[in-house]
Amino acid sequence: MVEAFSLRDFEELARARMDPAQFAYYAAGNADEVTLRENEAAFARRRLRPRVLVDVSALDTSTTLLGQAVAYPFGIAPTGQQGFAHEEGECATARAAGAAGIMFCASTSSTRTLEEIAESCRGPAWFQLYTQDNTGPRTEALVKRAVGAGYQAIVLTVDLAMSGRRDREWRAGFDPSMFRPGNFPEPHADDVPLRFTWRDLAWLRSVAGLPIVLKGIMTAEDAKLAVEHGADAVWVSNHGGRQLDRSLASIDALGEVVDAVAGRAEVYMDGGVRRGGDVITALALGARAVFIGRPVLYALASGGEAGVTRAIHLLADEVRYVMALLGTPRPWDITRTHVV
Ligand SMILES: Cc1cc2nc3c(=O)[nH]c(=O)nc-3n(C[C@H](O)[C@H](O)[C@H](O)COP(=O)(O)O)c2cc1C
Helix, strand or coil: CCCCCCCCHHHHHHHHHCCHHHHHHHHCCCCCCHHHHHHHHHHHHCCECCCCCCCCCCCCCCEEECCEEECCCEEECCCCCHHHCCCCHHHHHHHHHHHHCCCEEECCCCCCCHHHHHHHHCCCEEEEECCCCCCCHHHHHHHHHHHHCCCCCEEEECCCCCCCCCHHHHHCCCCHHHCCCCCCCCCCCCCCCCCCCHHHHHHHHHHHCCCEEEEEECCHHHHHHHHHCCCCEEEECCHHHCCCCCCCCHHHHHHHHHHHHCCCCEEEEECCCCCHHHHHHHHHCCCCEEEECHHHHHHHHHHHHHHHHHHHHHHHHHHHHHHHHHCCCCHHHCCHHHEC
16 A cells, blocks of 8 residues: 555655655756746645536546547656656556556656557557657657557657756756666767757658647747647646746646637646646646646655556546536536636
């Protein structure tokens, strides 16, 4: 039994079990960690407007993401280096997600290969792409592997023009040589400057032949460009506060993105989602689904696959509870009127 009764409980369990430097790698945000804190604080400032005397006896949390059925409007965000948390790493997380019928997003910087992870998942799964050499052969090979392994969409992360500096990691003595590049067994030079821009999205679409999700959109301007360049979905994210400190909390950026997209693509968000009420708040502000980052890593460290399963069940129960008390038996009943 994993001694956690809400998502936040997993953090201390993980801290007690993990190497301190590797724990710092998970926990850290960029610079002063303003955005890291703000992601959660901004949810806490929102208030819900419950409607009563609604028949919620047939409550149903299921929805679709890019046409794929999922059991809940929350999924697992791509996070690298899950091997720091547990020896089975991403495979354990993917099994838990697959069994629960929620979306699992596999990271390029996983410690297991994308093929092993897809095999473990047996459920809806997307592949998160960090371009390797822009539109060069290494990126192309990675995308083709993801397609071959059966992933159903490519999630291109766009907020990593340069890797974020995280003081907390430095102080804890985190050493990048600890990284385990599961997807790249062959060593390669990592010195290709990132030149991937809007005009390269057409190339990615043609190589992948799959829906494209842009992860890391934080403004109406970029949301508009994303739709104009054919993105199938826009994922509001500040990388869990790990990239540009003092960027807006994700939940505060969501509204302008939803307005700019104007129904032309699906919109997701991540960053600071810890409670069922947070999931519902994001849905009320126009997200179709939300994704969970750190709590899943901490749950994996706390109890492997069983820990992640517990985390999913805890959040799932909270989502059902909030939907019942809000008087919204289906995800699409949740509207802008349910939150202030
Ligand atoms: C340790 C760690 C590793 C991450 N690795 C990736 C990654 O490989 N690719 C990516 O797109 N996002 C990555 N992210 C960002 C997450 O996908 C997500 O945006 C963020 O964790 C959500 O915020 P939360 O941790 O508050 O839930 C990582 C986040 C953490 C904490």
